[in-house]
Amino acid sequence: MQGKAxxxxxxxxxCAAALLVFVIRLIAPGAxxxxxxxxxxxxxxxxxxxxxxRAGAIAVLGCGALYCTGALIQPIDEFGFALAVRMVALVAxxxxxxxxxxxxxxxxxxxxxLEAIRAALTPVALPQxxxxxxxxxxxxxxxGVSGDFYLLTNGRDGSAIAIVGDVVGHxxxxxxxxxxxxxxxxxxxxxxxxxxxxxxLANGALFERPDADQELVSAVxxxxxxxxxxxxxxxxxPPLRLPGLxxxxxxxxxxxxxxxxxxxxxxxxxxxxxxxxxxxxxxGATDVRQGGELLGLDGLSRLLGPLTKLPAAEIVxxxxxxxxxxxxxxxxxDLCLLVLKPR
Numbered sequence: 001m002q003g004k005a006x007x008x009x010x011x012x013x014x015c016a017a018a019l020l021v022f023v024i025r026l027i028a029p030g031a032x033x034x035x036x037x038x039x040x041x042x043x044x045x046x047x048x049x050x051x052x053x054r055a056g057a058i059a060v061l062g063c064g065a066l067y068c069t070g071a072l073i074q075p076i077d078e079f080g081f082a083l084a085v086r087m088v089a090l091v092a093x094x095x096x097x098x099x100x101x102x103x104x105x106x107x108x109x110x111x112x113x114l115e116a117i118r119a120a121l122t123p124v125a126l127p128q129x130x131x132x133x134x135x136x137x138x139x140x141x142x143x144g145v146s147g148d149f150y151l152l153t154n155g156r157d158g159s160a161i162a163i164v165g166d167v168v169g170h171x172x173x174x175x176x177x178x179x180x181x182x183x184x185x186x187x188x189x190x191x192x193x194x195x196x197x198x199x200x201l202a203n204g205a206l207f208e209r210p211d212a213d214q215e216l217v218s219a220v221x222x223x224x225x226x227x228x229x230x231x232x233x234x235x236x237x238p239p240l241r242l243p244g245l246x247x248x249x250x251x252x253x254x255x256x257x258x259x260x261x262x263x264x265x266x267x268x269x270x271x272x273x274x275x276x277x278x279x280x281x282x283x284g285a286t287d288v289r290q291g292g293e294l295l296g297l298d299g300l301s302r303l304l305g306p307l308t309k310l311p312a313a314e315i316v317x318x319x320x321x322x323x324x325x326x327x328x329x330x331x332x333x334d335l336c337l338l339v340l341k342p343r
Contacts, residue, residue: 010050014059017043022066026073037067037086041093048097056094063090129160131343132224133277135312137320139335141284147174147217148282148334149182155193159225163198164338166236166282168216168256181206181217181257195221195232196265199257203234206258217257220280227342229278230269235259237286237297241270242277242315242341243308245301275309277341284335285319288327295326312339 018040025036040063048056064087076082129152136150147167155161163185167174184205188198198221206215218236222229231239231248235256238247250268257263272278281300288295303322307315316337323335 007051010046014043014047014050017046018059018063018066021063022070025070037070037082038089040067040086041090044090044093045097048094049101052101053094053098056098060087060090060094129154130158131226132160133312133341133343134160134162134339135316136338137316137336139284139320139324139331141170141331141334147178148284148336149178150280150336150338151182151185151189152338153186153189155189155223155225156191157193157225159193159223160340161189161193161195161198162222162224162280162338162340163219164236164280164282164336165217165219165257166284166334166336168218170333177215177217180209181219185219185221193223193225194267195223195230196267199232199234199265200263203257203260203263207261215258218282219257222278222280222340224272224278224340224342227272228269229272229340230267231278232265232267234263234265237281237283240279240281240301240304242279242339243275245279245304245308248278272342274342277308277312277339279304279308279315280338280340282334282336284331284333285323285337287333288323288331288335290326290328295323299326312341315339 021036021039021042024039028036044056044059044063047059064083067083067086071079071083134152136152138148138150147165147169149165149167151161151163153161163182165178165181165185167178167181169177181202184202185198188201192198192201199219202217202219206217209215217234219234220231220236220239222231222239231250233250233254235254238249240246241248248268248270250266254265255263286294286296286300300319300323303326304315304319307318310318316339319337320335324331
């Protein structure tokens, strides 16, 4: 009902604008009203923008009729030529406004799609995991969407599974690939909670896609059960152990997902004592700059150091604020943070 009322108001506005131009032409002195007919482009543009090309064409015919009516009341020298020039101008107005309108619709639909993708990649609410204090933060790049994502879910053995990843590249294509990879991880986590196996399965899924040669993803997968932490890494910055901020690195090379069809990954494992935890991040947290200075891992550790004994939610929120306060704007990449602590 509200939409119909809005459309009626717009039709009334178009008609009022056309009649206003008609009246102004009639009351204006003869010598000064020569160019007033071109102002019919205003109601024609309004009709095209609101309702599309067909409505714009109808508005052109209506405004042409008004122009002819005005010419009958106040005759115009070389009427045929004057009418032709004005009709050409009005048709050009329809074409231009329709082009702008389509462009605007494409941008709106793209923004809606990317917002939906972003919501899927980084949900606001995290699941409640027994025995785990967890929190995550995500800040999108100010230059457009990228491909950072995280997943926190229950493993089939009662463990907590956390995955943080980053698609190589930027823009909508990277975001769509991140959505696909995250969905694959969620599906695979229903069958296994082994970090290395999860990353290997995701790597295989990438190679099953067409044109997979250019699709590269870094990821780290963690499993937490009864204060036992295991993890595997595929080309991603190693997590940091809290509160000491030591890297949970693994021996040997770690390849990006999508780089090699056969991916052999080993798991690391450690015990977390009371008060310990793990901090996971994407390179958007270390690649921010202030002037010519890169924050880097040392800078991130400096910001994180005083916060390591806080609850997970406070750690990620305060680190996020500290990074954004330090970095110059706009930030060039997505920023993704995740903390796991046994309760």
